[in-house]
Amino acid sequence: MSGVDTDRVAPETDPGPGVEVLTPRDVPLGGPRAMTVRRTLPQRARTLIGAWCFIDHYGPDDVAETGGMDVAPHPHIGLQTVSWLFSGEIEHRDSLGSHAFVRPGELNLMTGGHGISHTEVSTPGTALLHGVQLWVALPDAHRHTGRDFRHHVPAPVHLDGAVIRVFLGSLAGDTSPVPAFTPLLGAEIVLEPRTTTTLDIDPAFEHGLLVDQGSVRLDGTLLRGAELGYTATGNRTMTLANETDVPARAVLVGGTPFEERIVMWWNFVGRTHEDIVEARQDWEASSDRFGHVDGYPGARIPAPALPNATIAPRGNPTRPKGSTR
Template sequence: MSNVETEPVEVRCGTAVDDTAADPTPRVEVLTPRDVPLGGPRAMTVRRTLPQRARTLIGAWCFADHYGPDDVSRTGGMDVAPHPHTGLQTVSWLFSGEIEHRDSLGSHAFVRPGELNLMTGGYGISHSEVSTPRTTVLHGVQLWVALPEEHRAAPRDFRHYVPEPVHTDGAEISVFLGSLAGSASPVPTFTPLLGAEIVLAPGAAVTLAVDPGFEHGLLVDQGAVRVADVVLNPAELGYVHPGPRTLTLTNESDGAARTVLLGGTPFEEEIVMWWNFIGRNHEDIVRAREEWQNSSDRFGAVEGYPGDRLPAPVLPHATITPRRNPPRH
């Protein structure tokens, strides 16, 4: 998915070095989203929890949009014209509906519930995303992963994977990246990562062994879920500092609760993120925007989309300034 804001916030981010020992007690911070319309008066609105002022990265996860359940007969659904990406991977995960994906690799695929679609932008790629006529309700998450310096010019790539759900302690767990609860995704990542959908039965509690070197983010889609002494409500993202070796998730609601658990080792590199580009400095962004506007070969071409490409927004009249995660204590 593109960030189609006409005045996207410029973000320069990095993390402080942490030399503390592992802490067995989870420390949870609640991150609330902001609503972002995806263009136009009837546009679908997404809830964006990353990046924000309180936190810009969780591991290498640098962008999280949560949308739906969206009645496409009312909003028109998703129709994002060809747009570029650099220095990142896009991760698409649906709860309901279907999205048609086309990219400049020549990939033509469908994003469906419970199926991972991961696209590596590297030095440059472009793609389009359109909800299909079969879709009545669109509901899911769109996530971005920042690529580390040594891999940010990685070749364009597209991966599709359907995880087999694991059932334990009243929970159904679908691991789409990394490993959890005895399940491991075969999809390679450039930094240590975790991505999993966890559905909890009413009143269920599950204790999961996690990597103490990871920081985690639990995004609640439906229900109310307790992590340590904090209850997270729908659309909230709970940030868990590195240290704990287990996480206990408890469904405090009468119905099923659905969450997405993200994790990864703290991303120590400083990055600049603007619109759909990730670079290391302001000049990287200026160059990427210029090449997209000039239709350079860097991003290739998307075949089969019935319309024009998205133009890049106007750059701010200032050098992008740093924005960092709070220091880890």
Template sequence: MSNAETRPVETRCGAADGDGSAPRPPVEVLTPRDVPLGGPRAMTVRRTLPQRSRTMIGAWCFADHYGPDDVSRTGGMDVAPHPHTGLQTVSWLFSGEIEHRDSLGSHAYVRPGELNLMTGGHGISHSEVSTARTTVLHGVQLWVALPAEHRDTARDFQHHVPAPVAVGGAEIRVFLGALAGTVSPVRTFTPLLGAEIVLAPGASPTLPVDPRFEHGLLVDRGTVRLGGTGLRPAELAYVHPGRDTLDLVNGSDGPARLVLLGGTPFEEEIVMWWNFVGRSHADIVRARQEWEEASDRFGAVEGYPGARLPAPALPHATLTPRRNPPRA
């Protein structure tokens, strides 16, 4: 998905600053902001990452949560060809269907319970359009920052359908990393976890997790408690490294659905603007110029019936470093 803001904030993300001496709550609750994707019937997404209080969770640097969206009212998703650098895009749907085309030549569909992961290291472009079969569009779009040694890696596209695993009233689909005895075969460039969790009413599983990881738990539906902290739909709970279990409780009368993200703290600083991840302002300027000049760096998307997205104007101000809070 493109970051469709007309004036995207230039952000430096990554390693924490400070001495880490101030105590931090065991679970921090992050609330999203609404961002319209544009057009006369704009579909609005809820953006949880990045934000001022936390820019990354592991290498996860961007999280949009959208729907349930009545396509007949909003027109659904129609994102023209646009570029990416220095990241992987992770598409995960709860309902609906999205047609994906990219400059690698991939033509695929994003469907509920199926992972589409696209690697745009040195450069890639793609389009995303909800299909005519879609009535309700609902899902998450996530980005993963690539570490410096892999940020210029070649274009790639992977598709994976994880099998559900039952654990203590929870149904878990692990699309990246390992959880509940299941390991995803999908390649990542830093240690990561990504999973959908559906909790039965009243379920209270304890999930063993990697204590090296920091974790984020995004609530899609239901009222959930994580380690005693209450969470409402669209909120994202953040848990610092050091915990080897996550205690979940579904306090809802119906099923609760969650997306669990995790990874080892990303110690590098990245600069993220529009759809580009780089290491400096100069990286962003170069990527934007090459996209505007239709450079071979991004290739071409075949089969999309329309023009590609132009890049927004760059900000005039010098970027201000924005880091995660210090770790306790």
């Protein structure tokens, strides 16, 4: 999916010692019939959760009204894309030669280190399109790695009124076989009505819980639909409660704090302004760096103009020493 809106930020949330609530902003993707997504990461209050640097949440969209997803060939550097659907189907093609379908409950992970390009198109049989697109920043030692694509179907884990599908990392006794470049966690969690579940989590990880359906109380803090709840490192458990009479669904992400500062612009994750300039020039020049996507009937997406200022690296804001707020 394409790409980072670097000029707009959601209202800043006051960070507290427990759960920090991040609210989304609406961002259009594509042209005149743009599909709108809800973006909770990055924003001013938080750039990363572990190595997770981008969270888009979309749908359920009636494809007959919105036109669905039709993202023409576009490039990526320095990141991995993680596609996860709740309903519908998306056809994926990339310059590695991968041709795959994203379906509910199935992970598609694409690595675009030094450079890759791909397309994403909802299939003709899709009536409702609903899911998330996540990005993972690659650490400096691996951000020029080669192209890769992985597909994985996690088995459901049933635990205390919850159904959990672990697509990256380990949770609830299950471990995804998909490798990562930094310690990561990604899982879908469905909570039955009037259910409370406590999960054992890695205290070295910070976590983010994105509520998709219903509402979830995370360690005592209520999260409504499309809100993202952040918890810092040091916690060994996480308690999730669904206090309603209908099922609730959320996506849990986590990882060890990503200490590197990154530059995010459009579909690129680098370390310096010069990284971005070079990648943009290579894409506009149709460089072999990004390869070619076969099978898409239209033109590729041109890169937007660079801002008239140096794009500065960003990390997470730090609290003053001794502060609890």
